Amino acid sequence: MADMQSTAAAAPAIIRRSDYRPPDWLVPDITLDFDLDPAATRIRGMLAVRRNGDHDRPLRLDGDRLVPLEVKVDGQLLDTGQWSMEAGALLIPLTGESHSIETLVEIAPEGNSKLMGLYASGGLLCTQCEAEGFRRITFFPDRPDVLSRYSVRMAADKARYPILLANGDPVDQGDLPDGRHWARWNDPFPKPCYLFALVAGDLACNADRFVTMSGREVKLGIWVKEADLPRTAHAMQALKNSMAWDERVYGREYDLDVFNIVAVADFNFGAMENKGLNIFNSRYILADPETATDIDYDGVEGVVAHEYFHNWSGNRVTCRDWFQLSLKEGFTVFRDQSFSADMGSHAVKRIEDVRILRAAQFQEDSGPLAHPIRPESYMEISNFYTATIYNKGAEVIRMMALMLGPERFRKGTDLYFERHDGQAATCEDFVQAMEEGGEIDLGQFRLWYEQAGTPRVRASLSHDPATGIAELALEQAVPATPGQPDKQPMAIPLRVALFDRASGTHHGDELLMLTEASERFSFKGFTDAPVLSINRGFSAPVIVETNHDQADLAFLSAHDDDPFARYEAMQQLMVNVLIGKIGGHAVDEAAVIAAVRHTVTDPALDPAFIAETIRLPSEAYLGDQMRVVDPDAIHAARDGLQQRIGAELEPLWRDIHAKTKANGFSLSSTAKGARKLRNTALHYLVASGVVDGPAVAYAQFDEADNMTERQAALATLANGTSAEREAALDIFYNRYRDDALTLDKWFQTQAFAFYPETVDLVEELGRHRDFTMTNPNRVRSLYGAFAGNQWAFHHKSGKGYRLVADCIIALDKLNPQTAARLVPPLGRWRRFDDMRGAMMRAELQHILAEPGLSKDVTEQASKSLE
Numbered sequence: 001m002a003d004m005q006s007t008a009a010a011a012p013a014i015i016r017r018s019d020y021r022p023p024d025w026l027v028p029d030i031t032l033d034f035d036l037d038p039a040a041t042r043i044r045g046m047l048a049v050r051r052n053g054d055h056d057r058p059l060r061l062d063g064d065r066l067v068p069l070e071v072k073v074d075g076q077l078l079d080t081g082q083w084s085m086e087a088g089a090l091l092i093p094l095t096g097e098s099h100s101i102e103t104l105v106e107i108a109p110e111g112n113s114k115l116m117g118l119y120a121s122g123g124l125l126c127t128q129c130e131a132e133g134f135r136r137i138t139f140f141p142d143r144p145d146v147l148s149r150y151s152v153r154m155a156a157d158k159a160r161y162p163i164l165l166a167n168g169d170p171v172d173q174g175d176l177p178d179g180r181h182w183a184r185w186n187d188p189f190p191k192p193c194y195l196f197a198l199v200a201g202d203l204a205c206n207a208d209r210f211v212t213m214s215g216r217e218v219k220l221g222i223w224v225k226e227a228d229l230p231r232t233a234h235a236m237q238a239l240k241n242s243m244a245w246d247e248r249v250y251g252r253e254y255d256l257d258v259f260n261i262v263a264v265a266d267f268n269f270g271a272m273e274n275k276g277l278n279i280f281n282s283r284y285i286l287a288d289p290e291t292a293t294d295i296d297y298d299g300v301e302g303v304v305a306h307e308y309f310h311n312w313s314g315n316r317v318t319c320r321d322w323f324q325l326s327l328k329e330g331f332t333v334f335r336d337q338s339f340s341a342d343m344g345s346h347a348v349k350r351i352e353d354v355r356i357l358r359a360a361q362f363q364e365d366s367g368p369l370a371h372p373i374r375p376e377s378y379m380e381i382s383n384f385y386t387a388t389i390y391n392k393g394a395e396v397i398r399m400m401a402l403m404l405g406p407e408r409f410r411k412g413t414d415l416y417f418e419r420h421d422g423q424a425a426t427c428e429d430f431v432q433a434m435e436e437g438g439e440i441d442l443g444q445f446r447l448w449y450e451q452a453g454t455p456r457v458r459a460s461l462s463h464d465p466a467t468g469i470a471e472l473a474l475e476q477a478v479p480a481t482p483g484q485p486d487k488q489p490m491a492i493p494l495r496v497a498l499f500d501r502a503s504g505t506h507h508g509d510e511l512l513m514l515t516e517a518s519e520r521f522s523f524k525g526f527t528d529a530p531v532l533s534i535n536r537g538f539s540a541p542v543i544v545e546t547n548h549d550q551a552d553l554a555f556l557s558a559h560d561d562d563p564f565a566r567y568e569a570m571q572q573l574m575v576n577v578l579i580g581k582i583g584g585h586a587v588d589e590a591a592v593i594a595a596v597r598h599t600v601t602d603p604a605l606d607p608a609f610i611a612e613t614i615r616l617p618s619e620a621y622l623g624d625q626m627r628v629v630d631p632d633a634i635h636a637a638r639d640g641l642q643q644r645i646g647a648e649l650e651p652l653w654r655d656i657h658a659k660t661k662a663n664g665f666s667l668s669s670t671a672k673g674a675r676k677l678r679n680t681a682l683h684y685l686v687a688s689g690v691v692d693g694p695a696v697a698y699a700q701f702d703e704a705d706n707m708t709e710r711q712a713a714l715a716t717l718a719n720g721t722s723a724e725r726e727a728a729l730d731i732f733y734n735r736y737r738d739d740a741l742t743l744d745k746w747f748q749t750q751a752f753a754f755y756p757e758t759v760d761l762v763e764e765l766g767r768h769r770d771f772t773m774t775n776p777n778r779v780r781s782l783y784g785a786f787a788g789n790q791w792a793f794h795h796k797s798g799k800g801y802r803l804v805a806d807c808i809i810a811l812d813k814l815n816p817q818t819a820a821r822l823v824p825p826l827g828r829w830r831r832f833d834d835m836r837g838a839m840m841r842a843e844l845q846h847i848l849a850e851p852g853l854s855k856d857v858t859e860q861a862s863k864s865l866e
Ligand code: PHE
Pocket: 128, 130, 131, 268, 269, 270, 271, 272, 273, 306, 307, 310, 329, 385
């Protein structure tokens, strides 16, 4: 068999959307027989195949490092001359219209460090097939538009693997000689092979039930290691809430009699929506107050919902090809965001989601890896599970929902689900269903699927006191991105309101559609010049530049009734001061301090909203506002402002910190909001430099009855150089050294710290005995967090770049998918000064020079250099 790795490194093939062709052969039914063993698992695959269309091409079954031990056609064993191999795939010439094909292969799950296909994790055997892992298990046309009914039989050692799970419903089980046993599962719903899953292991179950809207009872199971059972309650509640929510909001009912979730310790992403058998990274299932922060709890709720919602948006209606990935991911992220907003605070959830979008997606969109939400080509599909596909994809759906309004949007989604149930669909199918069901023309709007890059909108408001007319001039431009030098104007929905300065109110919120490169909108009846509030609720994923002065921003930060716009005004006020400071201009820090004071003391505001709003923009976000990012200047300016806000409002921080101390843990939004504000107050208090700051933080660390407060105190201490820093880190380590998910926080907190020696510390932690490259969570906690720490990663020595490059090279040999995800931070070299840029490029070249580099890392590193 050809060595695919070196072939790939020489000339990775480019797959293009325009090359799509329907499958040559369909596989209506498949029966799989697994003889499970960590060292040698035998898999017999029996496929009923049917010729699709009039052609004489052979049957091509994808395989990745599989060797056919047997090949049978219609029960007859073929000899080796009757089939051939091509790039890992098995080719069988066939004469008739329908045949039964049988193959036998053997694989070694315990040696599978890529975590794709069948692999071992913490004593379990489990699978991960999206996007192209199924071909590492058995020969099959591994593409999402081949849908089959699955019947799966597993046999394994009963003592080691007492639980045997697969998709669909359990049908039968029994014992075998030699201490082995078997089970059979059938999934009645035809599905693409990326949704196949099985799990074998010694698992305990949190069992519950849900009665659907039509009165069917569904058995729910969350399967974990026995010791983790007490940490599954939140996930179970989230699952039941998701099931009820999808019925209520989208009219979607669950379809099988069982729904199982399994938590595994080693997983490349967050979780996977396999039909009836979701497999999760344990960090999105396990939560208790001792080990999970409120952010972790929300993560569990959101990801459980996300994977459950895929049952309709992804499984019942799947993707025709991987270029349509955002069809299921963008829509499902939109659905999980809406769900989480309904479970908690809409205002805070929107702010958090926009913060993530700006941090991850806007950066992607402005760099060498920018791509549209429906890409045109790829080398390795794993590299396209991006913030663009997911988060910008969700924003595009959100814009449609906004333009249509709830009722017409629901008509559109009903039509989409009804029309495409059981099919492999395209993004275009979704847009058409929205157009027909929602009665709207989305002609120009489709550009959101085609054009990459974040549109920039310039907004300037002028006012004529003589006529009482306020005129809003809007201009838009979409920047050039790789392969797309020229852009067309987009259809951009902007929610706006014009505020009366004297009363602090407005006459209603309007949705403007900006469709031209430049356009003017007039508003009558203003004796005095109003203040513009624009892109309210972040109605469009664009960058808006206004002609607001600091007084306008202070006004909006005090009066805007749209929580997102109010937050945004405060952030912009801070950005202006910080960018001004960095540029050496005279700035009015007092205006920021006054606005913070005003927000913190406004009794009408929700504490969680206050905490979000008064936090300074991240160093990375400030970098995005500069032509050339200066990490040291950004850090100094931000640190200085933080210190000043801390010092000038010191009594306020002490007061809040004392008042928000709870007696007893609760997950209510009030309790979560109080913790969030308390941690923010602590942060400012310590930043002020008061002598007892570290002692107050240490006391919080020590007394906390929950991880939210304990970790925040630790993170605050980790930013400084106090004696308390070392003490707290030691205590934390010793307390949680045996709990992998919590120990991840210990690594992450240090890698993320604003600490002068972070670079050296990360190098040391990379050699720590608890560090391992085989667990993706651990790698992300150390190197992923570090690469997101702008000040430390971009240390002028270039050492940060070298650390990450060395990690990529070492990890690529084990787990190329996870390695490739560390490349983009190095690819941002154009945004930095020449010296840093040259060092970043040198590391990318150093990576590319590595022999046997994976397709995954090759694609990311070579595109990053272009
Ligand atoms: N489809 C998964 C999701 O819900 C993500 C995933 C992709 C997981 C690839 C594993 C591998 O978003």
